[in-house]
Amino acid sequence: MPIAPRRAQNAHLTTALTTALTVAPTADDAPFTRGGPATSSAPLPLTSREVVVSGAVKRRHSFDLCALMRLPTQLTGPLDVVCLSGRKVRGASDYKGVRLTALLDVVQWRLPQARDFTRAYVLAQGADGYTVMFSWHELYNTPIGVGALIVYERDAQPLSDEEGGIGLISTWDLRVALRQVRALKRLTVHLAEPPAR
Ligand SMILES: Nc1nc2c(c(=O)[nH]1)N[C@H]1C(S)=C(S)[C@@H](COP(=O)(O)O)O[C@H]1N2
Ligand SMILES: [Mo]
Numbered sequence: 001m002p003i004a005p006r007r008a009q010n011a012h013l014t015t016a017l018t019t020a021l022t023v024a025p026t027a028d029d030a031p032f033t034r035g036g037p038a039t040s041s042a043p044l045p046l047t048s049r050e051v052v053v054s055g056a057v058k059r060r061h062s063f064d065l066c067a068l069m070r071l072p073t074q075l076t077g078p079l080d081v082v083c084l085s086g087r088k089v090r091g092a093s094d095y096k097g098v099r100l101t102a103l104l105d106v107v108q109w110r111l112p113q114a115r116d117f118t119r120a121y122v123l124a125q126g127a128d129g130y131t132v133m134f135s136w137h138e139l140y141n142t143p144i145g146v147g148a149l150i151v152y153e154r155d156a157q158p159l160s161d162e163e164g165g166i167g168l169i170s171t172w173d174l175r176v177a178l179r180q181v182r183a184l185k186r187l188t189v190h191l192a193e194p195p196a197r
Helices: 011-020 065-070 100-107 136-141
Strands: 050-055 061-064 079-082 088-092 095-099 120-126 131-135 148-154 167-170 184-191
Touching: 050 065, 050 100, 061 065, 061 100, 065 148, 095 100, 095 167, 100 120, 100 136, 100 148, 100 184, 120 136, 131 136, 131 167
Parallel strands: 050 184
Antiparallel strands: 050 061, 079 088, 095 148, 120 131, 120 184, 148 167
């Protein structure tokens, strides 16, 4: 079933987001762009062929393309990938992948104390080190979890090496480009340390 992005309902939130981010470099997203030294003319493509899930999990596991394809398929439906600056990176009619929570359900969160989930989170890292975060609550207690996908196809074509091979996309984010991770390599589960009482 396609996941329809809830753009219309979220219009008022976009305004709030723009206001909240005025301290961030909105005019120019240079700090967020990738790339090696300015001198390198043809940087190697950053590609992932498997995603390793580790950290606070019951059993560490590596998912290659075949393993991902065995999990229940999700399609995004039409989606604009827009950066913090408002720049549209691309439009897609469909991404295909599996839910991030489907991978986490395989490895199982290791949460020794009853309420550990309230401070649990996942870091998703690309081949170049680009890292984004999802909390347990976002994934299981908000609609974000339904739209957070590990993707391997766009518009019925496999993601090429140049496009990263395997990626992550958070369909229901207001600005989708930011939490899109190209060449997703690692997912690590963590427990945030509460301050001493
Ligand atoms: N691995 C990785 N993913 C990334 C980034 C990055 O630097 N590295 N930049 C993000 C930002 S800020 C944008 S705008 C988009 C750009 O999309 P594209 O690289 O797929 O064109 O990727 C996002 N995902
Ligand atoms: Mo960006």
